[in-house]
């Protein structure tokens with residue numbers, strides 16, 4: 001996998017260190033400890049990139065500076081996107097759908113007050129009482145049937161339709177409001193409410209807004225079916241896709257997520273350009289983003305659209 005952004009910044013850091021040291025701007029101790037720090041902080045990336053690993057080792061052994069400088073700048077050139085078009089990752093969370101009236105867990109009148117989240121959204125709870133969990137997801141489907149996409153869903157859909165290959169839309173939401181706004185190819189990180197999954201053959205099939213009680217798998221006729229939403233205690237297979245998209249994109253746009261489930265502040269550090277739109281200020285999240293709008297997503301739509309288009313119309 002090509003870690004475009006992460007690699008690029010690593011090479012830039014290392015290249016700068018080598019240049020500073022060779023020009024006697026930093027002493028030997030600082031140089032070695034900074035290279036060591038880079039090495040430790042990026043072990044995962046070093047693992048998959050022998051060139052970079054070799055460069056770090058050579059730097060630690062203080063080989064000829066000129067050769068090191070050359071290695072670092074060649075590597076930096078290679079790590080840059082091969083003149084490819086700018087790509088933008090739009091990641092959304094509960095905030096965007098809450099404005100359409102979709103009930104969420106974290107709102108002040110949220111579902112926490114009616115349900116014990118560990119009973120309805122965890123592997124243990126599901127094993128203890130599958131009927132309660134099925135009833136819970138039936139209620140969620142009924143809830144979204146009457147809801148409508150809002151201006152923020154429509155803005156994202158418009159952008160994705162206009163730039164299908166340059167924008168990736170990922171959401172933590174399990175509702176279908178992006179699809180109903182006409183947004184193609186939405187990646188649902190935590191699954192989809194309007195689908196069910198067969199536990200026997202793993203087939204995923206659409207159920208719409210209906211109850212899942214009594215439904216059988218259309219592929220293998222098994223009655224062993226379940227909601228298609230990731231529970232606590234389960235792996236989210238789409239997180240791999242998220243990591244890949246983070247590495248491939250150049251601009252990070254986050255709408256309506258507090259960062260409690262996904263560490264979006266941490267991801268934002270890898271991007272040269274980033275925008276966060278949340279209703280409430282958050283000192284532990286906002287500083288990681290270059291542009292921050294504290295207002296409803298439906299009120300920030302125009303600004304977000306202009307921001308995104310700025311990169312794509314160059």
Ligand SMILES: [Zn+2]
Pocket residue numbers: 198199200201202203217218219220221222
């Ligand atoms: Zn099946």
